[in-house]
Amino acid sequence: MAKNGKFNPFPDPKKGVRRMIQKKPSCKKSTSWMKIPYVKDNTKGGYVRKEQTKWRRCIQELLHATDREILQILIQDGLLPDRKGSVCPHCQAGTLSALTTNGRDDILRYRCSRKGCQRYFLPQHLHPIYTATKGPEGHALQVQAAALLLRLLNTSSIHILTHINHKALEKMSRNLMITRKGYVQQEEKKIKFGGCPRAWKEVEADEEDKEDDGKPALWEQWGAIIQRGNPKTLVLTKLNPAMTVPRAPGPGAIRKADWKPLATRLLKNRQVILHTDSARSYRMKLPGVVHDAVVHKKRKVKKNNKWMWLKPTFVRISKHKLPDGRKISCKAGAQIVDRAWKFIKERLSRNQHVKASSLMLTAQIRSAQYEYWHRFLVSQYMKGFLTPP
Structure with a gap:
């Protein structure tokens, strides 16, 4: 039925493109909101669409390669x-x-030139990923390269596709x-937040936890800090x-004993604007750091003698006065670091x-x-297997 009570042979659509066109927005953003971008300093280039992604190698090329060709591919x-x-x-000499x-088989090896040594070494000797074992766990280098390609694509049931021992x-x-863990721990020491003294950068911080079964309950909690526009x-x-009781919902927010050394080491005197949630530990004063927060919690307030619920705030416009007297407007929130934790x-x-x-x-x-570091870097991650550590 139509709004006037008469029969409508063409009712309003309930889904699809027509419904999307007729649907009115719940609220309209102001002009000042639209003018302020969430990420101001975005790294240019390197972004590709997933359906258009092409890697340097394919599984057919790896499986059909000869022994010499597969070595050339992996070395390249x-x-x-x-x-x-x-x-x-x-012999170290x-x-x-x-x-x-070696004349007895067709396996390619390296040979030591020293007269008293003359040992042969396979190309994957002491390699952290490729092996040269025998038995059910031993496979040709072509099959191992194909399995690694599927593993980097997060493919499940690789043992069914390749018949490799689980x-x-x-x-x-x-x-x-x-191997990645060792590489990341070494590269983290080189990361520095902020920039030149007058170029204030925006940084987000948040924590995530995971429960362990036990009495009392132990928790795995990690803290994350990331600069907007720079995933690396x-x-x-x-x-x-x-530690908490077994049925506790969580260990709580990050404690000041954990946040103080972390913030002092990474953010002190770095000229950054820190965006976090409303945890109390993040309010600690640091030189060279301007802080704002959003409340990720719905609140019950009294308005016109009626109690009503206010929706949680995830992003809001925040205005700051920098130590040098300048004023800056930005969007407060922790959307980037939350997506990083989801990833x-x-x-x-x-x-x-x-x-x-x-x-x-x-x-x-x-x-x-x-x-996460290399998800948008086409030259290092999309066109090859992985960045060599």
Whole structure:
């Protein structure tokens, strides 16, 4: 029926494009809101659409390559080192020759030139990911390269697609995460927030936690700091939360004992605007840091003698007066760091047996951090397997 009570043979659509066109917006943003961007300093270039993404290698090329071709591919992509001319890892005196065979088989190896050594070494000797084992866990280098390609695409059931032993895949995945963990921990030391003295940068901070089964309950809590517009500045730090009763909803926000050394080391005198939630620990005063917060909680207020609920605030316009007298307007919120945590948690494989402070959980978090760093860098991540550590 129409609004006037008469029959309408063409009723208003309830879904689809027509409904979207007829639907009125619940509220209109002001002009001042539209003029202030959420991310002011955005890194240019490197962004691609997922449906248009193309990697340098495909699975057909890897599986159809010969033994010499697969070595050339992996050396060219930086996944295998070219040991020609390097020092022999056994005698530490001779030099390794080019890839050659020993005359008894067609396997390519490096050979030491020292007269008293003359040892042969496979190209994947002491490699953190590729192996040269025998038995059910031993596979050709072509198959291992294809499995690594599927693993980097977060493909499930790789053992069904490639008929590789599941223990070999678990070992490859574990070694990959441990390698990324070491690389991330070294690169984090080089990250610096802020910029030149008059160019104030916007930084977001937040924490995330995971419960461990136990009495009392232990918690795995991590703190994150990231500069807006630069994904590679994501810094993760393991915190030390308090133990709680088993049915507690969480360990609470980050404590001042954890936040003070972290903020002093990364943000002090860096000329940054810090955006966080309304946790009390973030209110700590630091030189060179201007702070604002949003309340991620609905509130009950009394208006016109009636109690009503106010929706939580996720983004709002905030105005600051800098120490040099300038005034700046920005959007307060923690949307970037929240999306970073969502990205990381999607890549964690956990079950009911995962314990807090486990080495494997730490490696998974660091591996997801590595993927977040390189998710938009086409030259380093999309066109190859992974950036060599």
